[in-house]
Amino acid sequence: MKKADLIIRNCGELLTLRGANQARTGAEMNELGIIKNASIVINAGIITDIGKDKDIIPAYHCDRSIDAESRIVMPGFVDPHTHPVFYATRENEFEMRIAGKSYVEISLSGGGIRSSINSVREADEEELYQLSRQRITKMIPCGTTTLEAKSGYGLSTASELKMLRVINRLQEDLPLDIIPTFMGAHEFPLEYKADHEGYIDLLINEMIPQVAQSNLAEYFDIFTEEHVFNIEQSRRVLQAAKDNGFKLRMHADEIKPIGGAELAAEMQAVSADHLGACSDAGIKAMQQKGVIATLLPGTIFSLGMKSYARARDMIDAGVAVALATDYNPGSCNCDSMQFIITLACLQMKMTVAEAICASTINAAAALQKADKIGSLEKGKQADIIILDMPSYKFLPYHFGSNNVSMVIKKGITIWTA
Ligand code: NIG
Numbered sequence: 364m365k366k367a368d369l370i371i372r373n374c375g376e377l378l379t380l381r382g383a384n385q386a387r388t389g390a391e392m393n394e395l396g397i398i399k400n401a402s403i404v405i406n407a408g409i410i411t412d413i414g415k416d417k418d419i420i421p422a423y424h425c426d427r428s429i430d431a432e433s434r435i436v437m438p439g440f441v442d443p444h445t446h447p448v449f450y451a452t453r454e455n456e457f458e459m460r461i462a463g464k465s466y467v468e469i470s471l472s473g474g475g476i477r478s479s480i481n482s483v484r485e486a487d488e489e490e491l492y493q494l495s496r497q498r499i500t501k502m503i504p505c506g507t508t509t510l511e512a513k514s515g516y517g518l519s520t521a522s523e524l525k526m527l528r529v530i531n532r533l534q535e536d537l538p539l540d541i542i543p544t545f546m547g548a549h550e551f552p553l554e555y556k557a558d559h560e561g562y563i564d565l566l567i568n569e570m571i572p573q574v575a576q577s578n579l580a581e582y583f584d585i586f587t588e589e590h591v592f593n594i595e596q597s598r599r600v601l602q603a604a605k606d607n608g609f610k611l612r613m614h615a616d617e618i619k620p621i622g623g624a625e626l627a628a629e630m631q632a633v634s635a636d637h638l639g640a641c642s643d644a645g646i647k648a649m650q651q652k653g654v655i656a657t658l659l660p661g662t663i664f665s666l667g668m669k670s671y672a673r674a675r676d677m678i679d680a681g682v683a684v685a686l687a688t689d690y691n692p693g694s695c696n697c698d699s700m701q702f703i704i705t706l707a708c709l710q711m712k713m714t715v716a717e718a719i720c721a722s723t724i725n726a727a728a729a730l731q732k733a734d735k736i737g738s739l740e741k742g743k744q745a746d747i748i749i750l751d752m753p754s755y756k757f758l759p760y761h762f763g764s765n766n767v768s769m770v771i772k773k774g775i776t777i778w779t780a
């Protein structure tokens with residue numbers, strides 16, 4: 364008899380998403396690799412076998428087993444775009460939007476990202492850590508097992524390094540994997556309002572080199588938009604980040620189609636995010652260069668807009684689509700990938716299977732981690748969620764409460780309903 368640390372047995376529907384160590388495109392996004400009445404064998408936090416209950420259970424002696432009670436079992440959600448480190452919340456802006464003000468109007472009148480800057484700069488690092496820790500901890504019951512987290516509310520060298528130290532400490536202390544991104548190009552801080560070149564100079568000559576040297580961030584991200592960094596400015600800043608060893612991601616074409624997706628392709632960014640206003644040329648460029656389109660329908664929803672990204676056109680054109688929450692204090696205070704899946708299906712007409720693929724293996728690929736997470740197969744990390752539903756099709760259909768009943772990270776149960 365073979366030995367196992369843990370067997371999860373009696374999985375009614377096991378969504379493996381097997382056969383992919385990279386992002387899926389086109390019709391492959393619909394292939395969930397379902398095994399009914401299945402078991403997963405785990406040793407030292409890694410999946411070592413997977414198959415039908417009748418084949419697995421008699422072949423193993425295990426220290427511990429979990430009865431999935433015929434429920435739905437799938438890879439933990441990967442959330443590849445979040446801004447969870449901030450001090451003050453901005454529910455006042457939510458009310459302003461209900462009253463008719465737009466996100467850009469609020470930003471240009473002193474709200475928006477700039478209004479988060481002062482409180483982050485002044486915040487005590489320990490307090491910032493505790494607040495962020497509470498927020499990320501709330502993502503665990505929602506089924507998130509890996510997330511990307513950005514800096515970008517300090518916009519000075521010292522405060523960006525403070526945010527990144529917080530993110531790195533969270534990665535060490537919490538059971539989730541947290542991938543750090545330096546987003547010093549999130550906005551022009553108030554003191555550079557009339558001197559954009561001065562801030563770009565600071566980014567290129569001080570912030571990017573110092574953050575690179577600190578080794579606190581894996582990715583660099585920029586908000587490329589008409590009212591923030593334009594295409595030419597973005598190109599220079601992204602090139603500097605690349606020269607300093609960062610991998611690139613972008614906030615691109617969220618509101619206006621200014622060529623953000625095309626720039627992401629030109630700079631070989633791993634992911635271009637938002638894309639609510641992405642042009643046909645942008646879709647083609649992303650497909651040609653293999654840039655992943657990370658779509659954030661929660662943001663469009665929370666901004667009260669209608670311009671959801673054209674997920675169908677992107678998938679039909681062969682672009683790999685991922686989904687993320689964009690959890691942040693301003694445009695989207697949503698921490699649930701389950702709700703994002705509901706929005707992706709209803710508002711972007713993604714199939715349920717495509718939305719699940721976009722939240723697991725494709726989201727993992729958007730973080731270049733598809734070789735380790737995002738599917739359930741031999742050799743992958745045992746990041747697994749159990750959902751209390753009769754079929755995977757309930758995931759977007761039953762919304763507004765939590766469908767997750769257990770979260771397992773690297774073979775360890777980290778949350779139970
Ligand atoms: O992804 N678009 C830019 N950045 C964030 C918003 C951050 C904020 O408003 O605080 C986003 O939506």
Ligand code: FE
Binds near residue numbers: 446614689
């Ligand atoms: Fe964002």
